[in-house]
Each structure stands twice: as structure tokens, then as C-alpha cells.
Amino acid sequence: MNKFKYYFILLLAGIAIVSCNKSDDEDVVTVPPRDYKEQYKADNDSIVKYLKSNYMTVVHAPGTPQDLDVVIKKIVPGDGNVSIWDQKEYPLQTRKVYSNDVNYEVYFLSLREGTGSKPMNTDKIVASYSGNLLNGTVFDSSYGNAETFNLFAYSPEGSVIEGWSEIFPQFRTGTSTTNAGTGVITYDNYGAGVMFLPSGLAYYASGKGTIPAYTSIVFSFKLFDLQRMDNEYTISSSTGGVVILGDGVPDYLEDVNGDGYVYDFRNTTKYPNPPKELIDDTDGDGIADFVDFDDDGDGFSTRFELTKPTTEIGIIGGINYGTRLYYPWDPTVDNPNTPNVDEYEPRGIPRRPTGALTDPTKPESATNTKKYVEEDYTAPGRLRIHLDKTYPIKKN
Template sequence: MKKKTLRLALFLMVLVIAFISCKDDDDSTSSIPVRDRAEQQLADKDSLLDYLSSHYYNSAFFETGSDHKYSDIVITELAEGETVPDGHALLLDVVETISVVFLDVDYEYYILRINQGGGESPHFTDYVRTRYEGSVVESGDVFETISTPEDLPLQGDGITFFGSIKAWQLVMPSFNTATGFTTEDGIVNYQNFGLGVMFIPSGLAYFASSSSGIASYSNLIFKFELLQYEEADHDQDGVPSYIEDYNGNDDVSDDDTDGDGIPDFIDTDDDGDGVRTINEDIDNDGDPTNDDSDGDGTPNYLDEDSTQSNQDENS
């Protein structure tokens, strides 16, 4: 998953195009007016809680056996006057409620955690291998089904590919990948992987934008399997992208050490000193973050006063 290094002018031009066209952006190109995010979240919360209090799932099915699939999760609406059948659980009674601040708005989303998974957890910037089904809360319609494992970027670079919706960046790192896999007759079978369902408000999904099968301001449901992940280094500078979230706000787009308009995670020269970040790995151990030539506590690749290069030493 190597990415090409682009010059600043090209980056800025394409970034403007990406900003205008990205599905997450509030400025929808449709005629639907953009609503206030805080007000929409209140409406979305009511819709989600109504759904969770009126639907149940087949909980007993997952008490036996192992390595269940997302397709085994059956969510059913309560009929009028009906009580939750034996072997099932009302969603509202079993989901986890998670609060997060996004774009200065307090959001709530909900997770049905069926299996945590026994492997490692991805970071919000990584690539994940997953199977899933997405549906719309309001209509119940399924808009996408991925039954064959697919690799998806949680974080896009805004140029060559776009990332997932915010909810996926929040939920996937809270699960673990599979502990391993076997291959038989060309079919890969994963063991003890993360399995769950996320119920998310429109503000953590597409908000005012629309997509195929998804109307503006739709609340979404994803049944999913987290199978594997790959740590991302978007600019191939030797520093994993998640580390370049220096202010710790789970957003790498606002970390720009040299102020050149290019976020560090896609900037091959983070400190703007003319030495590529990868070349400021002086000890050539594959990790530029532990090289501090002048001992001032700032690694060379973030210190514009340290211009030593491993290319100079090797020449």
C-alpha cells in the first residue's frame, strides 16, 4: 500500500477538490439544507434509542459454538404487545453507550459487543480487513454487504483514497482482530475475531451527504467482523501514522509540525529542514522517532535545527 510523494502545489490543489467532494463534508452538493449538528444529534439519539428499545437479537445463539459470522446476527422488531422471546435480548439492555465529542458536538453511539476478539487492536489510522453488512435505521434497508474479506482504510490521505466514516475510526480500535487463521481448499478461516454491531448517528456517518442507498441524515447499523489489520504509514517515512497524532485528539489532519499546510502523516519532511524524515533515522533501525542528535529532547525528524542525515553518513 505504498503512496506516491506529491509536491506541495499538487497536494493543495487535490486537497481542495477532496474537501469539496468528500462524503463526510457538511457542504452537501444536494439541495437539502445543512442542519445544525447539535440539533440533528438530539433527533438522531431519539431515533436510535427508539430502535434499540423496539428490537431484539438472537443472543442465545452465540452462547455455544465459536467463530460466528456477522450473518448469524439476527435483529428483529418487536411486534405490538409482544415480549422479547426466550433466547433473545432487547438491544437497549445489552448495548454499550459510548460518548464522544466530534466537531464540537457531543455524540452518543452504541455497540453490541458479541465477541471482543483475541488478537491485537488496530489504530484509528490503520487498514482493517473486515466483513460487514450496513443498513439504514429508518428504513431497515441493507445498502451494502461485504461477505468476502476486504481491506479498508480507516484513515484516508485525502488524495489517492478516502478513509472510513468517523464511527469506524472510533469503533474498530475498540475490538481485537483474529488470533489466527487456517486455509483449507483455498478458503481462509479466521479464529476468535472481533464480532459486533454498531448503531451510529448520522453525525458520525455521512451527515448531510448522501450515498448509494443512504439518504442524508440517516442513522446507520453495521454488523461487522474485524479479522486483521495493517499498521499504516501513509507517507512511508518510517513513522506510523497513528504516532503522528501529536496532540492526541485522534485526528492526524491537524498535526503539522512545520506549518507547511501538509499534515505530518502525509508529509515526507515533517520539520521542513530539507532532510526527509526517513533519512533522519540516523541509526538506521527503521525508527526515526528515537534519533535525537543534539539531545534536546526533540527527535531529529521534528527538530528543524537537526539536519543530520543517514545519507550523509553512508555517502
């Protein structure tokens, strides 16, 4: 009898435990993400404290893979080391970033700007990096190796965190030499720096690997090279994924305000109140030029307006018009480093033609256009036809 009571009590206890677990599963509470503005205040306080309580050493070994490597350590009272905040050799800089309706000020250091070109925040880059938490824990590194990354937020192959897209364009690429025997590429004069990122421009609520949610992080980095991108995209009807098509004009040439950054402000959740000075939208249709297939809104696609007539492709009548099907931004000369490709193009994207009318006795119209003169393809400061909504002339 006692044994029966014992097992009966265990059975009831087991049922109770199962019941409690089931209830817990059904009552899972989803915790909403923290407020971005409040989290930024906490992140910024942590970053400033980090900058004031740590010092860094920089390896100066020009021409070696160790050039401008960075080591950051905590200051020990009385050790005589000067904090990152107070040191003067590499003055602390900030960049203003608007994202998730927060006006961030991102701290970064420029160890060397670099001598080449600046990437756009939508280009591909070749870089090396090392990342650590504010407690000094290294969570990731390329170990000095050059790797390729896409800064474009909507890249179908995946992109980097937002902080990278904002800080890398502050630097320039370097120079490169390729060993003829081994094929190994050596970089020099590249940009190098350190960025201190609040969680809102990093992994925020999701975290990643050993990076906890809502964690500010630090990256030291080197910018070796870049690839210009042309990012007009569409969404695949079959897969729902992003498909990059481009319109013939690289993103860096669609930066209307010339600040080195372009943004797709159609994402009104992320950008509810975008500053007007950040908008790069020629036709004012709410679609930035770098993702707009019709930049001037004239009903003719940019790709159509950049297409060269078949009479201006290749050698015609003894004149070399270049081999491309589309006009480049400006006339280009052949690159001797690409012997198998002829980049020569004597004409860039033209402006609205200014020559004589096809029929001088009739007014200008879609069927009686003016003829192009050579200056229409080369004049400095010309309004190129893909940005001129008055051309092509529409038929009545």
C-alpha cells in the first residue's frame, strides 16, 4: 500500500511537471528590441569610457604585412600611457550617421588615409581586419589576409555591418604589385584605421557568435582595394531574392551631392526622417539615382539613354568609336595593363544634342531632332541625357 502511494505521488508530480513545461512553451514572451535612441546613449557612454581608459600602440613597418597593426590595452594607473581619447598622434575623429531615426556620432581613428580611391558605401572592398569587444576579447580576425566584402546593404551575396559601410568610405585604397612567379599580391600605401561602433551600427539585438546582443565593438582595419558597383536591383518573382541588374552608371557616379554616400530611403522604417542633404534623387520620385532605373523620370530607362547607336560601335568609316555598346561616363583611353581588352572610348554620355536640325525648315520634335556635335560628348559640366528629362523628346 505504501509503495502504491509512493508511485502515485510520483505520477502526479510528473504530470504536474509536464503540465508546467507545456504552459511555459505556450506562454513564451517575445521581448521587443530596445529603443535605438536609448541604446545609443548607453553605447556611446561605454565607448567614451573605453577611449579614455585604454591606450594603443601602432606598428610602423612600411612595406611589410605588419605595417600599421594596432594593439589596444587597458591603462594601468601610473604606467604613463596616454589614452586613445587624449593622444594627439592620431586625432580622434567622428562621423555623423543617420540610421533608425538616430543621429549617431561614430568615433574613428585614421592611421593613414591611403593614396588611392575612396569606396562608396555600396562598393566592394578588399580589406583585412581584427575585431574586439570593449573588454579586449578578440572575436574575429582575417589574420592580416586580404578578403573581399560588399558594403551594399541589399547585396544578394550578403553584406557587412552598417558601421563598415559608414567608415570605410572615409579612407582610400593603396597600390598593389603582383609577383609574376607566385601571383601573390602585395599592397602598400593603403588606408588604415580603427572604428568604434555602437551596437545600432553593428549586430544590435541579434548579436553574433561570441558577440552578445546590444554590444559595442571595435575594428582595426586596412583598406587595400575596391571594385566599383552598379547596384540597381529588382526582386525575383520566383525566389523573392535580390537580383542586381545595374543601369550602366556605377554608384559613385550617381552620388548627386558628392558626399561619397548614397542611401535607399524607401525603407521608411529605418529612415523615417532622412536629412534632405543626404538625398541623391535627380527626378524627386523618392528613388535614389543609384537604385533608379530611370534617373531623370522621363519615361526612358537610363540604360536606353546610354545605348550607343550601332553606327558608333567599332571602326566606322575609318573612325574608331570604341567597342562598347554603351557610352561611358566620360571618354576613356585604353588601359595598357589589360592587353586583351580595349577600353578606348572617344565619347562619353552626351548631353542633349546642340547641332543643326535634321530638317531646318521644321521645328524640333521627336521626329526632327538636332544632330550631335563632338562637344556634346565631351564638354565639361554637360547635363548628360540620362539626367535631362527634356530628352529624348516624346512623341505627341
